[in-house]
Amino acid sequence: MTSALAPIASSEKVGQIRAVCFDIDDTLVDYVTSSRRGLAALVGHDDAWPLWERVTEMQLARYLAGEVDYETMRRERTRAFFAELGVELADSELEEREELRVAAMRAAWEVYEDVWPCLDWLRAAGLRIAAITNASGPLQRMKIADLGLAEVFDHVIIAGELGVAKPDPAIFHTASVALGLPPEQVMHVGDRLDVDAVGARDAGMHGVWLDRGDTHAEVPQGVLAIATLDELPEALVCDVAPVGT
Structure with a gap:
């Protein structure tokens, strides 16, 4: 079943976020x-x-x-x-x-059912999309290609190729540089609270924890928790700080 997300015009502002990065395994793909x-x-x-x-x-x-x-x-x-x-x-x-x-x-290999509606929405909103993954390069690139995700990402940052893994700030900063944006204009979404959300927050990004397992752990300050990617567009629209041109 595909979840329906409210459409957004490409010119509509979605706050200060200009790009969204995603973890791959257990965030986009049922690893x-x-x-x-x-x-x-x-x-x-x-x-x-x-x-x-x-x-x-x-x-x-x-x-x-x-x-x-x-x-x-x-x-x-x-x-x-x-x-x-x-x-x-x-x-x-x-x-x-x-x-x-x-x-x-x-x-x-399969993506979760909420993935494509979310990615399509982000593209329609004019946001750039990247991946930051703590994986080895060859198999992860094969997975991304097999599932059609390679065509979606503007950049793919893989720990096994970079030599630095999340939550090290260097991998998040590498993604920011590749996107040509300061960290504060980038959001990172991942299924691991410490490695993804807190790591991104500590690197200056907007950290989002995708809690697919409904673990309901305590969410630290500066981190947003969501249970499904269907909730991500609303979080972006509610961020009302103006986007720079």
Whole structure:
């Protein structure tokens, strides 16, 4: 079902915000569902999802720190995951299982139903759109292209390519420079309160926490919380500070 958003003329002011940046996974794309499908292809079930998440965080941190390249990170993650299960895999089997996992995950990639109405509204309002994601470059760019998002973004800032990850202010400032705007004219929306919303706020942007899980955690000062992207246009329209020309 597609949510209907009130139209806005491209000349209508939407406050001081000139661009909106988005996190990708679990903000625009249902990452958990697709990743659990990939894990099921890897081991026959997704019961070990918490273990996979933990191993992924550890190996991704090494990749983002520049300690290993992308392909090494993928192999070492799968090797470490199976080692935790008491299974030792040969290199050839590692590659085969990883290919199965990626194929299953790729087939399950989907954007949330509130994504396209929101993106269309932002474009109609004359706002620029970018992505800031804590991911590795190759798979994330594949995902963005597969889902048609590559044509929407003016810029895509990927931690694995930049060497700096959210919530480091440098990645947010990189997006601002790419957009040609000061941070105070940019909004960033993401599903992680600390990494996305607070990180963006601390970098001088407008931080928005997309709480899809209805966790109702305490929202710190200077952060806006929304439960769906359907709420984003209203938040922008209510920001009545004039837009510069």
